[in-house]
Amino acid sequence: MLQSKIKTIFLSISAIILAGSMIAYPKESFEASIRGLNMWWEIVFPSLLPFFIVSEMLIGFGVVKFIGVLLEPLMRPLFRVPGVGGFVWAMGMASGFPAGAKLTTRLRQEGQLTQIEAERLVSFxxxxxxxxxxxxxxxxxxxxxxLGVILALAHYLGNICVGLMMRFYGRETPDKAKDKQGKFILRSAFSALHQTRINDNRPIGKLLGDAVSSSIQTLLMVGGFIILFSVINKLLFHLHITAALAKGFDLALSSLSFPDMLSIPFISGLFEITMGSDLTSRVGDATLLQQAIITSFILGFSGFSVQAQVASILAQTDIRFKPFFFARIAQGIFASSFAFILWKPIYVRFYQTEQPSNAIPVSFFEEGTWMHTLYHKIIELGPIITILSLSLYVLLLYFQSVRTPKKP
Known part of the structure; x- marks a missing residue:
């Protein structure tokens, strides 16, 4: 009872301080809001929306169940999750935060995952x-x-390590892989695909409309969290709370021979990965290796902004947030460790000297290449895609309200 009252007082005081700070720093709050809105408007919404819609359709058509049966022999022994986890893992890696949580929640709602399996899956x-x-x-x-090669390798290897670690989380669940499929696994996969499509008897138009509505609702929530934490991060800096928290990390960074100037970017990255990564890149006193290690931890930890998005999505089910939070700390540690381990054998060997013939290719990410052009095209066309999608969402809601019979 006392703990609950303390929590209520703490949350109330925090909300009052936040509201007062926004009044005291209106210009800074407005600029931070615009920055968060631009990030969501130009990049997050147009890049995530197609993945979310396609994922919903694949689940409805039974394709995810088909993939799950095929990947069961791989995902079950490695990570102790059903084969559908392979689809969630691939889509989460391709589309980014918080797609993994969105798809895990969806599969949990359909009963394709147990609670423990869902908590394992969402963690990596x-x-x-x-x-x-x-x-x-x-x-x-x-x-x-x-540098992207090191950051990407460290990040995704850290993901795998978290998945292997989380396989020991929770009690053993019934092994669904014991269905003796043998060489007829492909036939079983097609059977599961057909049965899932039959069970979901929604017409294609209805399924597509539901996919668009659900995806846009999730992205509106994501946008709200991005804007909110952008403002919170800015206010913490102006209230000198970030600097005060950074002093507590100065000793830890000094023990690792890291410059104290990295402490503020590190704290900022704990709240929001984009700002933390940007500030880390501007610390001139740090070596590139030190910046890569800090940035790898920030990307692995994901920031409280992303974690709040995931917590909001997981709240729709019985999936607990605590395992996900500890997995983020673990991935931050794994990713920063891999950045340190891989620095000499990859970055120093291939990119700080004349590149040998077997150098790792990254030319398609350099300026003027198609990946670089794609990134800037998303920024250029992102607002148009966002406006059209939101307009479509409003029309769907309108037609849905018109078709819904009014209660007498």
Missing amino acids: TNSSNPLFIFGAVAVGFFHNPH
Whole structure:
């Protein structure tokens, strides 16, 4: 009872301080809101919406169940999750935060995952997509596409390590893979695909409309969190709370021979990965290796902004947030460790000297290439896609309200 009252007082005081700070710093709050809105408006919404809609349709048509049966022999022994986890992992890696949480929640609602399996799966299927790591962080902030190789390898290897670690989480669940499929696994997969499509008896138009509505609702929530945490991060800086918290990390960074100037970017990155990565790239006293290690931790930890988005999505089910939070800390540690381990054998060997013939290719991420052009095209066309999608969403809501019979 006492703990509940303390929590109520703490949350109330925090909300009052936040409201007062926005009144005291209206210009800074407005600029931070615009910055968060631009990020959502130009990049997050147009890049995530197609993945969300297609994912919903694949689930409805039974394709995800088909993939799940095929990947069961791989995902079950490695990560102790059903084969559908392979689809969630791939889509989460391709589209970025918070796609893994969205798809895990959807599969949990359909009963394709148990609670423990869902908590294992969501812990390692939320990651930054390659376009963000190479386009925004490596090229946009560091102006060094080669650094993206280290950041991406560290990030995704950290993901795998978290998945292997989380396989020991929770009690053993019934092994669904014991269905003796043998060489007839392909036939079983097709059977599961057909049965799932039959069970979901929605017409294609209805399914597509539901996919669009659900996806846009999720992205509106994501946009709200991005704007909110952009403002919170800015206010914490102006209230000197970030600097006060950074002093607590100065000793830890000094023990690792890291410059104290990295503490403020590190704290900022704990709240929001984009700002933290940007500030880290501007610390001139740090070596590129030190910046890569800090940035890898920030990308792995994901920031409280992304974690709040995931917590909001998971709240729709019985999936607990605590395992996901501890998995983020673990991935931050794994990713920063891999950045340190891979620095000499990859970055120093291939990119700090004349590149040998077997150098790792990153030319398609450099300026003028199709990946670089794609990133800037998303920024250029993003607002148009967002406006058209929101207009379509409003029309869907209108027609849905018209068709719904009014209660007498």
